Amino acid sequence: MIAATEMRPSHHSGQDPPSLQASDFARLFGGTERQVVEWCAPYLTAHDWRYRVLTGEDRDACLLQAVHRLDRKAAPAAGTDRQPDWEAGWRQNLNDFLASGGDLDALVPKYIRPGEYIRLFGQYVQPANRDFVKFYTQIFRAWLTQRFFEDAAAVYEFGCGPCSHVAYLAQTLAGVPVYGFDWAEASGDILRAIADRYGWPVAGGRFDFFAPDPGVVLDDGAVVLTFGALEQVGGDHGAFLDFLLANRPRRCVHVEGLEELYDDRDLLDALARRYHRGRNYLSGFLTRLRALEGEGRIVIESVHRHHFGTRFDDTFSYVVWRPA
């Protein structure tokens, strides 16, 4: 179990209200302070990173909400019958993107709601900035890109949804082809709209984790990303893993809620794990990767429990691996 003091931000006792510093981001991301300063500087200074730790009745209210949320009816379980929901959601982002004349902010998923309480360093907190989650996603993505995608000859995001990450990667890794795939057709339409508007080398189309298209063949030196997407397959990740193993990418980066990393001796973790299971989120994936490593078929480069999340679960943990 991680001791509570290990998770607290380093400056916690000295600042009121606390505000995330480069050293805190480094611990949250699983990197170094130097990386955060070098790779994420504009985000560090552009935004208000202060937050208030919830205590007493406020914390109890959050806990109660998490308990109520465990009722399956309060949130739909992931699975094939949710495809039309994703399709409709991403079509809305496409319409907003077109109506705004190509504003990349219009590609932010609508489920990132301003003003939400979040989980940070194992506590419930209220950020000062209503767009904290959006900006946190951006600063983490900037770090992740430099850490794991800098040597990519091509990037593939599977389950790319509104293609916000595809657009960022294409903009940042100048000249590197970035492909987005999703089972929602709207995602392909968004990719075409991004290519039309910005001229970046983005392409892609339909792809189903449950039945990967053998016609999709990864370029040499490809780096693969899933970002809160494998979450949706529950325990049914075998076909996609076989697809990846057959294609031998340079590296696979999965930013996902990883149930194996929750610790049931911690109250918020125990609730998160139950929520994760109730929603039929990604199950047994890290366990399967560890078994593949044991068989000598892959090398796991990194596993990190990211102590940041929604009120209900920590969704930005990651595992990075490559074929042996």
Ligand SMILES: C[S@@+](CC[C@H](N)C(=O)[O-])C[C@H]1O[C@@H](n2cnc3c(N)ncnc32)[C@H](O)[C@@H]1O
């Ligand atoms: C939570 S969203 C994440 C979207 C994007 N990666 C992001 O971070 O903005 C989950 C995505 O997974 C996609 N998805 C769910 N099940 C899928 C499946 N079986 N095959 C392909 N994509 C799927 C959904 O359409 C959706 O775009």
